Amino acid sequence: MSRDRVGPTVAVAALLVLAGCAGVPLGGSGDTTASPTGADDPGTPDGSPSAPVENTVAVENGTLPVNATLTYARVQALMGSDTDPWPVRVRNLSEWRASVQRVGASPLNRALGFENVSTDWSEPTGVTVNGAVYVHPGDGSPEKTERVLAHEFAHLVQYRTTMLPWQGRLSQPRPTTDWRNTRRALSEGGAVFVADAYADRYLGVQSNSAYARGLYRNGSATYRSALAPYVFGSQYVAHRIDDPANLSAAYETYPRTTEQVVHNETPAEEPPANLSVRASGSDSWTYLGNNTLGELATRAALDTELDRERAAAAASGWGDDRLTIFRNATDESRYGWVWVMRWDNESETDELRAALLDYTYVRGQNSDAAFGYRKLDDTTVAVVFGDPGFTARADVRATDDDVSVSVDES
Template identity: 35%
Template sequence: MSVRPVAVAVALCLLLAGCAAPTVSPAADAVDGDEPRSAGSGSAESPTADRSPRTAVAERSGRSAPHGGGTPEASSTPSAEPGSPAALADGYAIAVEGGELPTAYAPVFARVAVLTGRPTVTPPDRVAIRSPDRMRVGRDRYPEFYRLVGVAAGDGNGTAAAFVGSAGTVTVNAAVLADAGDTESVLAHESVHVIQFRDGAFARLRDRGAVAPGTTEARLLRTAVVEGSATAVQRAYVERYGVDAPDPVAALGARAANGSTAERLGLAPYVVGARYVERRVDDWATLASVYESPPRTTEELLHDRPPGSEPVAPLVVEDDPTDEWDAAFGERDTHGELFLRVVLAGELPDSRAAAGADGWGNGVRLAFEHETERGAVATGYAWVIRFDDAANATEFERAFGAWRDARPDGAGAVRAVRPADRTVAVFVGNESFVASASAAGTDGRVTVGAAG
């Protein structure tokens, strides 16, 4: 595919991004150099894990939530006011292929278009309903580094609730259609992605991060803006129209809190991104301002700081040319504060993980290879993280020690050293590499070496 789907909805216990599957992480797919995917745990066939957010939505909206999400306004009337969602919906011609929707899509798209200040935007041409077996996405295995730090795939791949692969088509999993309220919530989310396509939001967000494009940090950040915007508008839609569906942000947050590290990593862009967008946008008609001036690091995203206010600190990581391990510079990556927080939260309470990741300033992860006596290639990884100050580096060291001690038996060798006041190097992978690796230098330049 020339364009990997960009979106999914989150009303069910599955949730994914960009045609994403519950068992896939945007970080994991980043190595392929394509659009990010998100992860959850479950599938579109699964029942909603926690329906309690439905009640909260009805209370906040000030009305009882009608089953199926439709309100009288959802159907166009002969006296529809020009420019109103009902009048706009009357002018749409959106085909539905592969089945029937339990709620009309034209009013949903019109509402989202008006809500986001884009009443003249062109709707998609069609909604394509697909069977669950045609919506399967995901990975059976994560890249080695992710597995070594605790991010591993669950039990098989999942299925996407829905996705938008182009502005002309919204593809929906037939399993979602069992509940009209969930369907309406999902369609509201996907409508935001259609508008993002129409308005060129993806192009505007390309290469806007403070770190190199294609890195884990850059992809998580971009996914958080794209999916966070859609999820935030989805929540606003559910509340405004009294839709009988869970609060998507609350439901995803609860799912992440009880999920695996892989699930947390996949859901984090939705939850953190939605909260950031909600804090920043006072009027949904100004949503595009987030695409025009997005956060440049996940540190800014997490701490609600102005774009560009937290520039990455200088950091160069070099290979000791005299040792027996060679750096594979093509596998260089940067994992930002969000990734670091999620990894620590795999073994630590959320507050402890957040404190350990706080103050992230920059990071470089390199793979090192060495040919053994038997001709096999052993691999080890050096993850060098520079913090804003020595106190943050110390807090990370303490959190890392607790994280290391809490890891299950057989999780693999890990070790950390501190080459400078603000910098910590973490070694994982081959036991010989982890045991012999060293890091020396200054906060801005570190050299890594290891004995054979």
């Protein structure tokens, strides 16, 4: 038996499909050269010369249809930074393609209704990692490639200046899905905010945030789960600051949950609800650990079977959750889960209950997994799902202090 024991991280639809994590189209200028050393002033919208451009950006493994050095200088000017660049490496990033297209291969994702997706790899793509910026221009225009590059350079400045407040900390929260999505939203939201300012000043193309919102509205539930950190992260940053040079201020008293990101709240304004879940396995079902999915992942899961607006409304009362994870002791392909959710108040729980009843019914019809809904108290509910042999034996009970999850062998 264990209380909130750290188990394997089981992420919900953790797709790497956007710039900063491998690809939304972002920018544009039309300047060309692989490794330029131009002298255009990064602070003048028309690029007229008035000051030398320092920090030449090395472009490796190919050429780009944009001036990487000028783009970096402009981003630095917008952000008020003066840090050395990393090289830009031209690469098609095909190693990310399999993870994007096989989201449904995860047992949890498949059970919750997330499906494999396809992405348009002809669009410019970027990722900033391990001391380099990787860019794949694809078949996109120079403008779109530059938009990607501006987004990635914003990440570069974030990392090189240790702007993200959790960088380098020896003590980190356990890596739940909600924790990862929160930090991704803040990191990507900052880069989107900078890329928006860049496009407004230097480019005649759609902003990064507008592009992401369009994809979010029109995409599948699975694709929306990947876009959500960009959409809500950029909204949060825009709510906090009005100038890319003040980006670091957006990370003061920064959110610790996706609920706080979505609703533009600080940790003090909207702390998670008290929720303690004790879980224990049995001879047949091994308890692996637990995860916290958070408001964004809850919305995404409901979105797989319900109307998008209804899913959002139902998830908006999120207070806290625990997903307890079990695996069959003799057949490791069989899993079971108990997802305990606590909402902020009783009226919001009523809306969630109605949504969950419909969601669990439809998922049970559309899945090989079994689904069951349990009301535990006025603000606490649970969804038991997975292998039918597990769901028939899972026992979930609420007391005054906590929730217990166990598996009955009888």
